[in-house]
Amino acid sequence: MSRKTQAQRVREILENEMASGKLPPGSRVDEDSVATRLEVSRTPVREAVLQMVQDGLLEKRPRQGAFVPNLGLREMVQMFEFTAELSGICGKYAARRMTPDNLRELRAIHKKMESLLGKGDIHAYADMNTDFHVYIMRLARNNYMFDTTHNYGLRLLGYFRTHLFYPGKAEQDYHDHCTLMGAFERQDGDLAYELLRQHATIHGDVLAEYLLRSEPSPVPAARPEPEPVRISKPAPSRVSKPAA
Known part of the structure; x- marks a missing residue:
């Protein structure tokens, strides 16, 4: 296995672990x-990490190494806006350019997701959901x-996975996919664009929980040591001598 192939494999594994x-x-x-x-040796890992830093998937901190970025609220909202538009554009071109074989493959993924949802296996459904959207990007x-769409979308996958575990959200996600499949069946690129753009809507309650989970665990404040109690000794009583 060549060094380049090893680096690509390492990057793919790290991306999957982030997702x-x-x-x-x-x-x-x-x-x-x-x-x-x-x-593997450290060389392909170093190459994979460097590539991911350059693509914005990891951030390098001086004397600390590489970290998965911790996105703030403002940055996440801006990234959602950008990624939603990119996803819509991918859907628009996919609807126009996919072949009958591509459509059959997308139907097969969609059918598997229906089966997983029926079994209540949301973890497997979330994995297949990623495959569904990545395939549309490729088409x-x-x-x-x-x-561009994959790199930015990858940084938001943690949110989307959190979203699917909320009551009723996976069912809504599947319903959206059913409508989207109708647009692909008709090769309606404009409708596919609009549906995918709306599909990336931010849900405030899920976003708040995701951001809170991403924060470091609070450290309990140290309680000050109680000061020792000092008991003062009573002053010796002075007995007055009787007068002579």
Whole structure:
């Protein structure tokens, strides 16, 4: 296996761990630990981490190493706006450019998601949901668009996974996909664009919980040591001598 292929494999594994929540926001990516765990030398790990830093998927901190970015509220809202538009554009071109074989493959993924939802397996449904959207990005047949949409979308996948575990959200997600499949069946690019853009709507309650989960655990404030109680000794009583 060539070094380049190893670096690509390492990057793919790290991206999957970010998407699944195994590497949540704020996590440190230790190159030695990753190399040991994946049974590769440190060189391809270093290359993969460097690529991810350049693409904004990881951030490098002086003398600390690489970390999964911890997004703030303002940054997340802006990223949602941008990613929603990109997803819509991918859907627009995918609807126009997918072949009958592509449509059959997308139907197969959609059918598997229906089965998983019926079984109540939301974890597997969330994984398949990622596959569904990534395949749509690829069907746009534009490498620049795919790379940009995928990189930004990856940084928000933790939110989308959290969203699916809220009561009724996975069912709503599947309903949205059913409507979207109708647009693909008719090759209606404009409708696919609008549906995918709306699909990335931010839900405030989920976003708040996701941001709170991403924060470091609060450290209990140290209680001050109680001051020792000092008991003052009573002054010796002075007995007046009787007068002579």
